[in-house]
Amino acid sequence: MTDGRLFRWLRPWVFPIVLIGAFEWYARRAAALGSDALAPPSAAAKAFVGAAMDGSLWTATGFTLGTAALGLLLGAVLGIALGVVLGLSRRAAQLGSVSIEVLRPVPSVALIPLAMLGFGFGVRMELAIVAFATFWPLLVLVQAAVQQVEPRLLEVSRVLGLSARERAFKIVLPAIVPRLFVALRLGVAVALVVAVTVEIAANPNGMGYAMMIAQQSFDPALMLAWLGWIGVVGFAVNAGMLMLQRAVSRRMGVPS
């Protein structure tokens, strides 16, 4: 019995370990042949410890996560607000539909040069792009969630004579909380991906830039260390959001 559990616990690790082992062997052979484009994972681990010790790891990670969080906050607040309005009023939804259909498909990375022009490098440009990228999925998902709010709840609010603001804050928002967290989980994933992408493409800050610089200064070990770390951070943040979303659903009595 315990054997079976141990086996099931170990099983997910076998495939990545085999992959890493194969990469280690290949990179060492390439290095022996005089290539400096790759480094074995063991060297990457050493570079990772070095970056963690001198603090550069934490500064860059903090910058990326902080900017992604601020951008998400801005994008989410705007997206939720507009989503609630469009969800409550069919007329508003129909009037806005063409503009949304036209603006939504603009790829967020297309705004990188524009943000560069307007804000220069730094927190503000990245924040603006993350906000743009997270605004659309939140708008669409919140609008759909509001449209599915039990109509009798809205009737009650009408009977009680609640103002529009009270209706939004006391009836609609509590009713969509479980779906809101599903939307936020997606928003977090988008925010992180976009933040790293902006750093790789333009912004000289954060994890993406650290990785770019490691590549440009021919330090493949450090570059691989960053790649692995970005993967770990992304996985941890997403797993955390999934747990949060499930906890909220359970609390609100929705089977997930």
Place this chain on the structure above:
Amino acid sequence: MNDNRIGLYRFGSLGVLLALVALWWVASNAGWVSRVFLPTPQATFASLLEGLNLSGSGDSGGELLGFTHATVGRMIEGWLLASLFGVLLGAAIGVSPQVRAWVQPTLEFIRPLPASALLPLAISIFGLNPGMVLFVVAFGAMWPVLLATVHGFAAVEPRLAEVARCLQMSRAAYIWKMGLPNAMPDILAGMRLALTIALIVAVVGEMIASQSGLGQAILLAARAFRASDLFAGIVLLGLIGFVSNALLAVAEQRLLRWQRP
């Protein structure tokens, strides 16, 4: 609500878009926002016409057409490769519960990794060339297709699998006749996401690796403070996203018609 009123709202909805453009026109022409950042709509339109060689002046311009062609080509090639390999690998992994149990946790770990984070790695392996960008586009866009295919195969109704066993279907027949049709909605949804990712990665790749295309064009336009050219590029990229999404939505509806009652 009758047809007449729906038509009216469609019209009004277009009006809202026009009002937004009018707001842009007023904001840029009245100088509320510096024209360095926000060109006037008419300047953007002129840049578009010139870039697409539609202005009739003939000899000058016409670059945007080539850039658009390069970017769309990269996006579609990468997307097709991604779809092909995503479905093949996904089917190979998804068809066997054994393989799934060993491999899927690793796939789930890699899923949140930004596709563009692979660019530095790809640059140091392949160097700065078009093939490198295509590889990253295909690899990044493959992920949603792969995971969707695995999911679609995992969700095959167990009784169907039993029927296949009773009929002594070969594994290939099972994949072709039960697995793939069953996974089709998932695969198509994954392919739609993949197309969006392909466009994004293609643009980022062009920015970093200086491959000719819209990504590089808008970056250079921004550096030279040619805001109207920058906006023309953004408009074109939005148009590419809009058209490709719409085409795929139509294709999806046609391909899945048999599933609806």
